Amino acid sequence: MKIAPEVFQLDDDEYAVVIADPVPAEQTALAEQAIADCPRAALSRQD
Numbered sequence: 286m287k288i289a290p291e292v293f294q295l296d297d298d299e300y301a302v303v304i305a306d307p308v309p310a311e312q313t314a315l316a317e318q319a320i321a322d323c324p325r326a327a328l329s330r331q332d
Contacts, residue, residue, distance in 0.1 A: 289315040291312055293328075
């Protein structure tokens with residue numbers, strides 16, 4: 286993914302896969318931006 290490549294990666298079918306769990310504190314804002322900007326609304330946050 287372009288916004289948070291340290292957090293998400295696209296698989297062969299172009300589905301986003303989380304590669305950093307938990308999300309590092311310094312990547313939280315970028316992860317939130319990726320969730321908000323996802324054109325398919327396929328990303329969400331679970332606490």
